[in-house]
Ligand SMILES: Nc1ncnc2c1ncn2[C@@H]1O[C@H](COP(=O)(O)OP(=O)(O)OP(=O)(O)O)[C@@H](O)[C@H]1O
């Protein structure tokens with residue numbers, strides 16, 4: 001197996017200019033400007049194999065987009081090494097960019113004022129896609145993404161979700177072996193999201209396309225990626241299977257109780273005093289939640305105790321969601 | 336090559352999408368031609384010729400200079416500035432084409448569109464209203480055709496240069512506006528270069544601007560001898576070659592220190 005992406009000690013620093021305050025400060029700014037060097041991406045290394053789908057996550061400003069810009073070769077790294085599809089993204093630009101597809105969720109790569117199919121036609125020429133290749137590949141893409149009825153509309157008249165599906169199709173015209181998606185599902189409704197996920201899975205299956213995806217919607221990652229790379233302040237703080245992230249950081253279970261009688265937190269604390277449990281009450285819905293370590297023995301004991309003392313209407317055992325795990329990591333750091 | 340031709344076609348479509356701009360353009364150009372025609376007629380008064388140009392040559396000069404402007408003029412500097420400021424240039428840089436080449440083609444698409452749907456019909460209409468003189472000599476027409484293509488390239492190259500400065504200056508709206516005024520004035524669009532004071536003519540000789548409007552218009556009005564025309568066209572060609580150098584240098588520097596705006 002060859003690596004689609006190899007990154008070694010990659011670093012990107014930005015100069016962040018700060019303005020001095022007041023009129024005097026403004027004049028001084030004219031002469032010399034204060035700046036701080038901010039590392040947006042700080043010495044990261046990772047590899048992605050051909051055919052992998054990797055979720056690249058992190059808080060706002062963690063450095064995800066900056067990394068993608070370096071991997072696609074539109075930003076020059078301050079230091080470090082990048083090899084993508086066996087090439088240096090900065091050398092041999094034309095050959096390199098033919099082997100990647102990119103979707104930037106926040107900006108359009110289609111021409112705003114002309115019909116979608118005209119953009120497609122231009123891209124087909126730009127990437128030198130033959131008619132046969134185009135017909136066999138794109139007719140399928142167009143059908144799966146359900147954009148046939150949008151093709152003759154100018155991009156500016158499309159809704160966000162409609163446009164995003166077209167963007168995705170546009171990024172795939174040359175059927176690249178590697179796809180970078182920077183927040184492709186931003187602002188989309190559930191149905192469109194599902195459609196896009198299904199589609200990504202399909203092309204990954206069919207063509208063994210490597211996909212590197214950033215998103216703030218963790219359900220995207222759960223649906224698509226076995227592996228996640230987590231970034232915090234420019235550093236990789238986790239790189240591995242999504243499952244082990246859950247096992248490692250999933251802090252126990254939550255058991256939700258609803259009772260037939262009036263119960264107070266005090267009662268519950270008294271009943272379960274002997275075990276390590278934390279109770280919380282959702283005032284509105286009268287749901288009591290017990291947070292306990294993920295230990296089957298302990299949990300069954302806990303339930304037994306509660307059921308023995310109180311009349312229970314409903315019990316629901318939940319694993320901590322990925323969302324919660326990630327939130328905890330963002331909040332407290334990984335250590 | 337295919338992709339560049341396709342880009343010209345796309346630009347055509349975009350121009351069609353914004354037809355209203357195009358109608359207001361016709362109006363503005365007609366007003367300009369009319370105003371300069373009357374201005375020059377007043378200046379000439381009873382005189383037969385000034386600086387070797389007759390009234391008829393002058394009105395032809397005015398008309399053809401404006402109609403040629405419709406062909407060579409484009410806003411790609413402003414477009415580039417916007418694309419760079421909004422970070423859209425990121426998308427352009429992940430395409431397997433030369434960004435500057437594509438921009439030039441967009442300008443050309445726009446130019447060809449205006450040539451056929453604006454300049455040619457406009458010239459016919461203007462020739463009914465004002466007394467103009469068209470050359471019967473086919474060499475004049477060939478010289479003019481070559482010259483105007485070179486005008487397009489010189490003007491577009493200057494636009495590319497101005498556009499690239501956005502990478503360094505970030506806010507270059509003022510520069511773009513200043514460039515426009517300089518070109519309209521020093522290219523000979525408003526006043527033929529031969530009407531400038533001698534010292535100014537000497538300076539302008541060493542600048543690329545007269546290759547944009549003065550040369551093709553002088554050729555069109557038969558104010559140049561064949562020899563002068565050939566020399567002027569060669570000068571235009573040399574300028575096209577010279578201007579490639581600063582563009583490439585700035586472009587390489589710009590790409591190195593490029594920072595894409597926005598997430
Ligand atoms: N052009 C720039 N100049 C200065 N600093 C920048 C620039 N672009 C990004 N940064 C800084 O680099 C850091 C990383 O930004 P980046 O856009 O990569 O974040 P991100 O992980 O994509 O965040 P988000 O989830 O919000 O998209 C931020 O702190 C940002 O302020």
Ligand SMILES: [Mg+2]
Nearest residue numbers: 064065066598
């Ligand atoms: Mg981002």
